Amino acid sequence: MGSMSTGVGAAIAPAATAALKLRSLAGAEADGGDHSLKKNLSCPNSGNGFSKLPSMGLEIHSKPKMLTGDFGYTLEDVPHLSDFIPDLPTYPNPLQDNPAYSAVRQFFVDYDDTVAEKIVVHKDAVRGVHFRRAGPRQRVFFESDDVQACIVTCGGLCPGLNTVIREIVCGLNHMYGVKRVLGIDGGYRGFYSKNTVSLTPKSVNDIHKRGGTVLGTSRGGYDTKKIVDSIQDRGINQVYIIGGDGTQKGAAVIFEEIRKRGLKVAVAGIPKTIDNDIPVIDKSFGFDSAVEEAERAITAAHVEATSFENGIGLVKLMGRYSGFIAMYATLASRDVDCCLIPESPFILEGPGGLLEYIQKRLKENGHMVIVIAEGAGQELVSESLRASTAQQDASGNRLLQDVGLWISQRIKDHFSKQRKMTINLKYIDPTYMIRAIPSNASDNVYCTLLAQSAVHGAMAGYTGFTVGPVNGRHAYIPFDRVNEKQNKVVITDRMWARLLSSTNQPSFLSSNQTVSPHQTTS
Numbered sequence: 001m002g003s004m005s006t007g008v009g010a011a012i013a014p015a016a017t018a019a020l021k022l023r024s025l026a027g028a029e030a031d032g033g034d035h036s037l038k039k040n041l042s043c044p045n046s047g048n049g050f051s052k053l054p055s056m057g058l059e060i061h062s063k064p065k066m067l068t069g070d071f072g073y074t075l076e077d078v079p080h081l082s083d084f085i086p087d088l089p090t091y092p093n094p095l096q097d098n099p100a101y102s103a104v105r106q107f108f109v110d111y112d113d114t115v116a117e118k119i120v121v122h123k124d125a126v127r128g129v130h131f132r133r134a135g136p137r138q139r140v141f142f143e144s145d146d147v148q149a150c151i152v153t154c155g156g157l158c159p160g161l162n163t164v165i166r167e168i169v170c171g172l173n174h175m176y177g178v179k180r181v182l183g184i185d186g187g188y189r190g191f192y193s194k195n196t197v198s199l200t201p202k203s204v205n206d207i208h209k210r211g212g213t214v215l216g217t218s219r220g221g222y223d224t225k226k227i228v229d230s231i232q233d234r235g236i237n238q239v240y241i242i243g244g245d246g247t248q249k250g251a252a253v254i255f256e257e258i259r260k261r262g263l264k265v266a267v268a269g270i271p272k273t274i275d276n277d278i279p280v281i282d283k284s285f286g287f288d289s290a291v292e293e294a295e296r297a298i299t300a301a302h303v304e305a306t307s308f309e310n311g312i313g314l315v316k317l318m319g320r321y322s323g324f325i326a327m328y329a330t331l332a333s334r335d336v337d338c339c340l341i342p343e344s345p346f347i348l349e350g351p352g353g354l355l356e357y358i359q360k361r362l363k364e365n366g367h368m369v370i371v372i373a374e375g376a377g378q379e380l381v382s383e384s385l386r387a388s389t390a391q392q393d394a395s396g397n398r399l400l401q402d403v404g405l406w407i408s409q410r411i412k413d414h415f416s417k418q419r420k421m422t423i424n425l426k427y428i429d430p431t432y433m434i435r436a437i438p439s440n441a442s443d444n445v446y447c448t449l450l451a452q453s454a455v456h457g458a459m460a461g462y463t464g465f466t467v468g469p470v471n472g473r474h475a476y477i478p479f480d481r482v483n484e485k486q487n488k489v490v491i492t493d494r495m496w497a498r499l500l501s502s503t504n505q506p507s508f509l510s511s512n513q514t515v516s517p518h519q520t521t522s
């Protein structure tokens with residue numbers, strides 16, 4: 001296809017190309033480009049990226065694949081099938097003959113293209129961490145007819161799950177001519193306890209208009225051996241795993257087991273969570289849709305609160321460990337007087353406490369709207385109810401106390417005891433409504449890009465990666481990086497300051513509580 005660029009390095013300036021030519025461990029020829037090792041790059045963990053116990057010749061858990069370059073450049077690369085399977089054949093990418101893409105000038109991603117983790121940098125700063133850019137490669141590691149893909153959805157629901165499923169099926173079929181895609185029924189446990197379902201562009205055609213996941217989902221039931229046995233027995237060679245932080249941890253273990261068995265199976269993770277608690281990526285799919293729905297609940301709370309004397313509208317939103325939904329819905333609405341999230345401790349009683357603030361606000365305004373994330377104030381509830389904090393769901397996530405009901409009661413008790421002010425409190429708990437809806441327009445587009453990036457990565461032989469946008473550009477991120485911590489609202493960040501200035505709520509931090517001064521700003 002004449003209009004498609006085939007030259008390696010065509011997208012970047014020659015000087016930069018010279019400095020950045022990388023040879024990825026054993027996977028150097030992954031896209032058929034010119035991958036000569038330049039002396040200004042070094043691979044701290046040389047070899048194939050996996051460490052060996054020298055005396056026994058045993059392999060242990062694979063090390064991160066790091067490459068370093070000039071001026072403090074680091075590439076945190078993702079594994080490639082050729083890292084542990086020698087002499088894999090490659091094939092021309094079928095997209096080069098696809099009329100839909102023929103007009104794109106630089107369609108194939110240059111082997112050396114990487115995405116910077118930080119884009120706001122001081123002029124003297126080192127170049128920092130980069131991830132491999134997502135997208136189609138010139139050469140692929142699977143022949144279309146040989147691909148047997150599968151898709152699984154795990155964890156809680158999230159708007160957009162069906163769109164991702166649809167776009168993986170259609171992406172594989174329309175872009176790469178892959179006809180065999182299996183749906184795994186009901187999450188990880190479905191690999192070994194249920195029949196699979198065949199997915200075709202026709203069978204998934206309309207599913208993006210529905211909430212939920214057509215494949216079903218579950219918590220718990222994770223069994224590495226049984227899952228990988230099932231992958232092997234069914235002849236599956238591309239596994240697309242859609243799920244949140246727990247799911248991505250499970251995906252990393254599946255990848256390790258597959259690598260250990262030396263199977264030619266690409267494992268691609270697509271991060272899903274309305275809580276937005278997955279690090280590195282800009283935002284998780286479905287988050288915008290969930291925030292939009294949450295805002296509707298806040299509007300209802302505001303209408304109720306303003307219609308009664310001393311009306312209080314209280315809305316509880318999802319957010320187990322991270323308060324992003326509560327923060328963004330509050331910022332979007334502008335009707336909220338107080339937003340409480342897990343990251344920002346608060347006190348109820350006494351000077352500087354929530355009850356004092358409510359009283360002040362009602363005196364000033366005659367009404368008030370409070371948004372509380374489900375994970376906020378959990379210590380207060382457990383202490384007051386003397387309830388155990390040890391209960392867990394099937395996946396090992398902590399089961400929360402109902403802070404919304406608890407705080408409603410505490411507010412009512414306070415004002416009835418005080419007898420100075422009669423309040424009208426309306427409690428709205430939209431819980432599952434914000435995640436059971438279909439995705440909105442922008443999430444639909446986002447889901448399409450995620451699905452296509454995952455497909456391009458797997459076809460190109462990359463494995464053990466999560467896909468996602470980093471500063472707006474889609475990248476392949478090693479599982480370790482998304483699994484090492486949870487994304488949280490940084491209360492020393494500008495976004496939280498914006499929220500405080502919109503609600504006018506106190507910080508609720510007593511003078512002896514401090515917050516870490518360092519943090520990124522947004």
Ligand SMILES: Nc1ncnc2c1ncn2[C@@H]1O[C@H](COP(=O)(O)OP(=O)(O)OP(=O)(O)O)[C@@H](O)[C@H]1O
Nearest residue numbers: 155156219220222243244245246247249250273395
């Ligand atoms: N550390 C882990 N190792 C292997 N598997 C895990 C791990 N944590 C969770 N899983 C499995 O991943 C699946 C989903 O996990 P979980 O229920 O925590 O949801 P999630 O993916 O975090 O999504 P969300 O929290 O957004 O609903 C479950 O089947 C669970 O057993």
Ligand SMILES: O=P(O)(O)OC[C@H]1O[C@](O)(CO)[C@@H](O)[C@@H]1O
Nearest residue numbers: 156157273274275318319320393
């Ligand atoms: O009731 P379930 O399905 O376990 O899910 C509840 C949890 O799932 C999430 O929606 C994350 O997917 C959290 O916000 C919430 O705490």
Ligand SMILES: [Mg+2]
Nearest residue numbers: 155244245246
């Ligand atoms: Mg989770």
